[in-house]
Amino acid sequence: MADLMDKLVSLAKRRGYIFQSSEIYGGTGSVWDYGPLGAELKRNLKELWWRSMVHQRDDIEGLDSAILMHPRVWEASGHVEGFTDPLVECTKCHRRFRADMPEVESDQCPTCGTKDAFTEPRMFNLMFKTFMGPVEDDASLLYLRPETAQGIYVNFLNVQTTARQRIPFGIAQICKAFRNEITPGNFIFRTREFEQAEMQFFVEPGDDEEWFDTWMDARMRWHVALGVDRDKLRFHEHTPDELAHYAKQAYDIEYLFPFGWKEFEGIHNRTDFDLARHQEFSGKRLEYIDPGSGERYVPYVIETSMGVDRTLLVLLADAYREEEVAGEERVVLALNPKVAPLKAAVFPLVKKDGLPEVARKVHEALRDAAIPSFFDASGSIGRRYRRQDEAGTPWCITIDGQTNDDATVTIRDRDTLEQVRISTDRVVGWLEERLRT
Ligand code: GAP
Numbered sequence: 001m002a003d004l005m006d007k008l009v010s011l012a013k014r015r016g017y018i019f020q021s022s023e024i025y026g027g028t029g030s031v032w033d034y035g036p037l038g039a040e041l042k043r044n045l046k047e048l049w050w051r052s053m054v055h056q057r058d059d060i061e062g063l064d065s066a067i068l069m070h071p072r073v074w075e076a077s078g079h080v081e082g083f084t085d086p087l088v089e090c091t092k093c094h095r096r097f098r099a100d101m102p103e104v105e106s107d108q109c110p111t112c113g114t115k116d117a118f119t120e121p122r123m124f125n126l127m128f129k130t131f132m133g134p135v136e137d138d139a140s141l142l143y144l145r146p147e148t149a150q151g152i153y154v155n156f157l158n159v160q161t162t163a164r165q166r167i168p169f170g171i172a173q174i175c176k177a178f179r180n181e182i183t184p185g186n187f188i189f190r191t192r193e194f195e196q197a198e199m200q201f202f203v204e205p206g207d208d209e210e211w212f213d214t215w216m217d218a219r220m221r222w223h224v225a226l227g228v229d230r231d232k233l234r235f236h237e238h239t240p241d242e243l244a245h246y247a248k249q250a251y252d253i254e255y256l257f258p259f260g261w262k263e264f265e266g267i268h269n270r271t272d273f274d275l276a277r278h279q280e281f282s283g284k285r286l287e288y289i290d291p292g293s294g295e296r297y298v299p300y301v302i303e304t305s306m307g308v309d310r311t312l313l314v315l316l317a318d319a320y321r322e323e324e325v326a327g328e329e330r331v332v333l334a335l336n337p338k339v340a341p342l343k344a345a346v347f348p349l350v351k352k353d354g355l356p357e358v359a360r361k362v363h364e365a366l367r368d369a370a371i372p373s374f375f376d377a378s379g380s381i382g383r384r385y386r387r388q389d390e391a392g393t394p395w396c397i398t399i400d401g402q403t404n405d406d407a408t409v410t411i412r413d414r415d416t417l418e419q420v421r422i423s424t425d426r427v428v429g430w431l432e433e434r435l436r437t
Pocket of ligand 1: 265310
């Protein structure tokens with residue numbers, strides 16, 4: 001199973017999904033760049049999330065808050081004090097590790113193999129520090145945010161009053177977050193710079209447990225609707241030891257990655273912890289006044305927090321297949337067409353009889369309809385199919401000799417390999433119909 005990760009990393013590079021950051025300089029530790037296809041896949045994933053959270057609901061508003069925030073935010077949130085991992089150092093090779101790694105717990109250095117050479121664990125804060133302005137001192141110290149949620153809490157009243165929302169309602173945003181992880185790894189699974197799609201749902205205290213169940217169910221259904229194999233998804237309830245400092249109850253949504261069951265989304269009942277702390281530290285009231293009863297209270301928060309990069313890894317791992325077709329091996333990414341970077345590829349079968357010109361027209365019609373398509377006139381038809389199968393393109397459109405006779409083209413389905421023949425001027429509508437459902 002583990003070599004599936006090597007295959008994914010290699011395919012991601014070969015097809016322009018994901019490259020190592022600053023590769024020509026030897027790479028930056030656990031930071032990745034998304035290439036042409038990866039950027040599209042990520043945009044599509046975020047777009048679907050935004051649509052389901054913000055556009056298709058009246059009770060959730062969107063937000064795009066800044067990465068740099070007042071440093072007191074992180075004192076109030078508890079991150080300055082508590083966002084730490086236990087760190088040990090091998091006194092032989094001087095590599096540093098999280099103290100809770102299984103190898104470290106068995107007292108053997110994962111890098112040099114030395115036994116019993118670790119220092120005592122010390123707590124290491126995962127927030128990246130930076131400085132605002134020209135002076136680098138404590139007064140200008142800022143943090144790169146380790147979660148996007150705090151940008152939502154400090155804007156709770158701004159959004160509630162300007163959007164004239166009543167509780168229960170939510171605020172959603174998709175943004176970058178940064179964590180100086182001690183042991184990042186597994187490709188884009190654990191990185192130091194990543195994106196989160198987070199939604200904070202504000203409810204009346206007492207209604208929190210019911211809303212928690214509602215959101216757990218909704219989030220699992222969303223991933224299944226995206227086409228992720230239900231048998232590889234499960235919930236994991238946090239034990240009291242695992243609960244974050246802000247959470248009363250938490251469930252992870254886990255996926256069976258090639259390296260085991262791991263979390264890619266968390267659902268947390270954060271109670272009134274964050275708003276109450278910001279109220280205390282800022283001295284500003286963050287209460288909701290019920291317009292009916294006039295009652296004032298600090299709302300409870302149910303949070304859904306999806307890692308965009310990790311979910312993208314779920315999509316890639318779940319879609320990867322090796323198959324034999326007509327005696328030949330093919331690698332295919334069976335991505336849901338809604339998230340697939342390219343929806344179609346257009347191939348003129350031969351470079352004569354005006355076929356490339358007809359194919360260009362089909363490609364341009366798709367482009368005008370905002371359906372991403374790839375024009376490919378080079379190599380054998382088999383090679384062109386294989387390239388698109390690996391890229392995850394759901395439909396390949398071939399313009400052949402018959403096109404000139406009856407103005408039809410063939411469309412080949414990536415997964416079933418079935419081919420249909422339809423008239424050239426129906427291609428755009430045919431694809432639009434399938435992308436809608
Ligand atoms: N606001 C709550 C919060 O940040 P979390 O469980 O620490 O909760 C939520 O993170 C999600 O963010 C995780 O489920 C994961 O998908 C993603 N995530 C966290 N740390 C990450 C990292 N170092 N690299 C990639 N994704 C990460």
